[in-house]
Amino acid sequence: MKLSPANYAAIALTVAGAIVMSALNWSGxxxxxxxxxxxxxxxxxxxxxxxxxxxGLVVVYTTTGVFNFAQGAMGMYWAFVxxxxxxxxxxxxxxxxxLVVLVMAPLGGVVxxxxxxxxxxxxxxxxxxMVTVGLMLGFMGLAATQWKGDRGRNAQPFFGRSxxxxxxxxxxxxxxxxxxCVAVLLAVLxxxxxxxxxxxxAMRAVVDSRSLTSLTGANPEIISGxxxxxxxxxxxxxxxxIAPESGLVVELLTLVVVDAFAAAAVGRLQSLPLTFLGAxxxxxxxxxxxxxxxxxxxxxxxxxxxxxxxxxxxxxALPQAKLxxxxxxxAASARIRRVTPLSDAALxxxxxxxxxxxxxxxxVPFVDEWTGTGVNRGVTMMITAIIMLSLVPLTGWAGQVxxxxxxxxxxxxxxxxxxxxxxxxxxxxxxxALLTAPVGALMALPAVRLQGLYLALASMxxxxxxxxxxxxQSSVIDSGAGERIASLHFAGWxxxxxxxxxxxxxxxxFAAGVVxxxxxxxxxxxxxxxxxxxxxxxxxxxxxxxxETKVIVFGISAAIAGFGGALFGIQQATxxxxxxxxxxxxxxxxxLVVGGVAYPAAALFGGVNTILFIVxxxxxxxxxxxxxxxxxxxxxxxxxxxxxxxxxxxxxRAFSPLLPWRQDAREQLRLGxxxxxxxxxxxxGLDRPFTRDHVNDLDKHLxxxxxxxxxxxxxxxxxx
Amino acid sequence: MTPMLxxxxxxxxxxxxxxxxxxxxxxxxxEVVALLxxxxxxxxxxxxxxxxxxxxxxxxxxxxGHNVNGVRPDRLARAGVCLVPEGRGVFPNLTVRxxxxxxxxxxxxxxxxxxxxxxxxxxxxxxxxxxxxxxxxGEQQMLAMSRAMTTDPALLLLDELSMGLAPMIVAELYExxxxxxxxxxxxxxVEQFAQAVLGVADRAVVMVNGExxxxxxxxxxxxxxxxxxxxx
Ligand SMILES: Nc1ncnc2c1ncn2[C@@H]1O[C@H](COP(=O)(O)OP(=O)(O)O)[C@@H](O)[C@H]1O
Ligand SMILES: [Mg+2]
Numbered sequence: 001m002k003l004s005p006a007n008y009a010a011i012a013l014t015v016a017g018a019i020v021m022s023a024l025n026w027s028g029x030x031x032x033x034x035x036x037x038x039x040x041x042x043x044x045x046x047x048x049x050x051x052x053x054x055x056g057l058v059v060v061y062t063t064t065g066v067f068n069f070a071q072g073a074m075g076m077y078w079a080f081v082x083x084x085x086x087x088x089x090x091x092x093x094x095x096x097x098x099l100v101v102l103v104m105a106p107l108g109g110v111v112x113x114x115x116x117x118x119x120x121x122x123x124x125x126x127x128x129x130m131v132t133v134g135l136m137l138g139f140m141g142l143a144a145t146q147w148k149g150d151r152g153r154n155a156q157p158f159f160g161r162s163x164x165x166x167x168x169x170x171x172x173x174x175x176x177x178x179x180x181c182v183a184v185l186l187a188v189l190x191x192x193x194x195x196x197x198x199x200x201x202a203m204r205a206v207v208d209s210r211s212l213t214s215l216t217g218a219n220p221e222i223i224s225g226x227x228x229x230x231x232x233x234x235x236x237x238x239x240x241x242i243a244p245e246s247g248l249v250v251e252l253l254t255l256v257v258v259d260a261f262a263a264a265a266v267g268r269l270q271s272l273p274l275t276f277l278g279a280x281x282x283x284x285x286x287x288x289x290x291x292x293x294x295x296x297x298x299x300x301x302x303x304x305x306x307x308x309x310x311x312x313x314x315x316x317a318l319p320q321a322k323l324x325x326x327x328x329x330x331a332a333s334a335r336i337r338r339v340t341p342l343s344d345a346a347l348x349x350x351x352x353x354x355x356x357x358x359x360x361x362x363x364v365p366f367v368d369e370w371t372g373t374g375v376n377r378g379v380t381m382m383i384t385a386i387i388m389l390s391l392v393p394l395t396g397w398a399g400q401v402x403x404x405x406x407x408x409x410x411x412x413x414x415x416x417x418x419x420x421x422x423x424x425x426x427x428x429x430x431x432x433a434l435l436t437a438p439v440g441a442l443m444a445l446p447a448v449r450l451q452g453l454y455l456a457l458a459s460m461x462x463x464x465x466x467x468x469x470x471x472x473q474s475s476v477i478d479s480g481a482g483e484r485i486a487s488l489h490f491a492g493w494x495x496x497x498x499x500x501x502x503x504x505x506x507x508x509x510f511a512a513g514v515v516x517x518x519x520x521x522x523x524x525x526x527x528x529x530x531x532x533x534x535x536x537x538x539x540x541x542x543x544x545x546x547x548e549t550k551v552i553v554f555g556i557s558a559a560i561a562g563f564g565g566a567l568f569g570i571q572q573a574t575x576x577x578x579x580x581x582x583x584x585x586x587x588x589x590x591x592l593v594v595g596g597v598a599y600p601a602a603a604l605f606g607g608v609n610t611i612l613f614i615v616x617x618x619x620x621x622x623x624x625x626x627x628x629x630x631x632x633x634x635x636x637x638x639x640x641x642x643x644x645x646x647x648x649x650x651x652x653r654a655f656s657p658l659l660p661w662r663q664d665a666r667e668q669l670r671l672g673x674x675x676x677x678x679x680x681x682x683x684x685g686l687d688r689p690f691t692r693d694h695v696n697d698l699d700k701h702l703x704x705x706x707x708x709x710x711x712x713x714x715x716x717x718x719x720x
Numbered sequence: 721m722t723p724m725l726x727x728x729x730x731x732x733x734x735x736x737x738x739x740x741x742x743x744x745x746x747x748x749x750x751e752v753v754a755l756l757x758x759x760x761x762x763x764x765x766x767x768x769x770x771x772x773x774x775x776x777x778x779x780x781x782x783x784x785g786h787n788v789n790g791v792r793p794d795r796l797a798r799a800g801v802c803l804v805p806e807g808r809g810v811f812p813n814l815t816v817r818x819x820x821x822x823x824x825x826x827x828x829x830x831x832x833x834x835x836x837x838x839x840x841x842x843x844x845x846x847x848x849x850x851x852x853x854x855x856x857x858g859e860q861q862m863l864a865m866s867r868a869m870t871t872d873p874a875l876l877l878l879d880e881l882s883m884g885l886a887p888m889i890v891a892e893l894y895e896x897x898x899x900x901x902x903x904x905x906x907x908x909x910v911e912q913f914a915q916a917v918l919g920v921a922d923r924a925v926v927m928v929n930g931e932x933x934x935x936x937x938x939x940x941x942x943x944x945x946x947x948x949x950x951x952x
Contacts, residue, residue: 201818216822220794
């Protein structure tokens, strides 16, 4: 790997930071052969666990071209299956292991390839991300459904808890010894497989070019199936080895592999030796923190946050040229974009307000009786929709993936608590939004350099970092103190966080937000966002500053999420750190994308679905639905491999031609598909001022059909 | 004698829209045919159909008298149809040696492939550990050609071998094609211009807009094409 001076500087800075942090938090515990030895032994074991998990990620990525966010969840699932056979049914260990690792997991991988993965080929990266994250939730939901959390489960270590041998004064259990051996063995065997064996080479070849692979006489379908079988098997090995250490708990097991992302990133998702190194750094580093450092109260999670910090640093600091991100950032599908006129948005907003007012007033019969939902459910729905709305400009229009909306929301809630928690004054909402915007701009920093997968990883690290290090501070959320957020004071009204007035207030806010966003989309900012979504390089040649554009869109997105978070705080009245975790944020992202991330209406769709899952679960009460709120969004996201456009797009396509003034929609329906557009745009030179002419050029480039009266040179409706 | 390849009223295209509108073409065993035509004529589409990557929407592709419509490309490749595709027909992230390993799916052993490839193209031997994507254009084309040269195919399909390469390298590559022709291999060579193939082709076919326009001796066709391009 070639490192630039900037890379070396970043590494030096990181090391210096680590040293300063260690010096500041030094516990003063004695440094002796015994303590260092014990740190190394435990650290290497931990590192081996990460190595096994991370090699699975790397192997799947190099042999299938897909970064499998579900790798950890798959491992978790197979660990549960193993537990079921080994401990619940008392099968002998070798048979249970053999069956799970060599038969069931590979079969599962093949099925996954058939049903899901092969449909992901050639789809935009955003879809691949969402589908694999959806799979992650799907597996988690499946495991939680099959093995209910109502009783404790114990996966016994191999060869029992006692036993083992002494090394440097530490007892190395046979299980840990096995883990280390498996990690080393896998590192060697996988390297040989991928580079020396024909099938391994063929797996990598398929990722390079499917068609050329078939021309050599190899069957790419079979090879991909084998690659997924292998990946699934590796997940199973990792899960079975980790379960006795982490505990047989759905979330914990899944998150171990999320932690291993950092090690895989050190290997830049390609190199197994570097991944192994990264895993060891992670394991030993974590154990070093536990052995020799003491962190003050709120930072007691610092050791657990190390993988997140490392991931963030690595993604930012390592050279990326070689990190060939596969798949295209945006589907260069032939289309004409229509910018919704403000009048349409306002009309939709009004309609929504009317519906909600009449529903909350009990004017819509039956709904309440059947759903048994009070107004409070409606409140949750609208708040979720508002938080989802924050992703529409960011992900839908500017194409920036963000898995951390709940971190922003949580930040906003905390800010509201601080500035207006006692009084509940409405201006506190605006303050919360304003204060959250800079946090979004902070997140834009990595986004300036990163795209696609790496941005997704960075945002996950960001969310997890907030979860472990920020919300846990007692100065941020003092769960013990029982701070309460007052109900909202707005224009002389006092709106209870669970009442009808609050719901109507939220609906008006949401509708206003939609109209505001549509107005933004029609502005030159909105066009710049779409331009960087289409092609950052092309946007730059049009004179668009990527830094400024990304900082603004991240800031706006964070402000909306922060606003939504503050509203959430008012509903909840009390805050606690577990409300804003990475995992809880994922369904929000997924349900929005399922609806169609580029459309504000999808936020409403997502909010409705969030509630729907809860209501269905409650009304039906069937025990197999117990994990519906994660299983549902997960499966819906996975189903996007069939309908990639998002649900509201189809609804809109079916509905809009019915509106008398939508002549264009009828025409488009008649023409079938929109006409294609030019991919190339003219050289306009860098750093020019962004004039009206640029806007027109952009419109042509993006194929926007706009109803803004156009200057004569800007006739862009030629496409129809 | 049954021809090596026979196309009868072949129609094929993308997404339900035909690009080839009824092609008739026969290549006898041991014959070398040049398929010429302007950009967008459908030459690549024809090769993709013959090699099984696209299923015909009408007509037939027959190899040695067997109808092979709808047979998967990997099966055809193992049966002896070798297509060297347009552009660079190599795996850019695999090393030279790993690229050669992929050729063993035809059933030839890696030792024999390596031996012959490095003998034919010594420059590849010097770069066996290098990733193919970092090779020069000419070296990549040699690597792509070495699959054809080392796996003893029955029918060789070459798509614009000369595209973007220096004349010296083109000459070297066509020298190798000539050797294969000498051995009695049936070859279909696609090029936009006739010059490169004049020395090796027995017959030339001109395709325009998905239809065969002219068939004739390479020299005559070359003259006609030159006139057409100059006249047009
Ligand atoms: N993958 C594809 N999808 C749709 N149309 C294609 C595709 N590839 C080629 N075409 C169209 O088919 C026609 C013939 O292309 P091609 O066979 O590549 O021509 P040639 O090789 O003679 O230059 C062209 O009009 C081209 O636009
Ligand atoms: Mg071509």
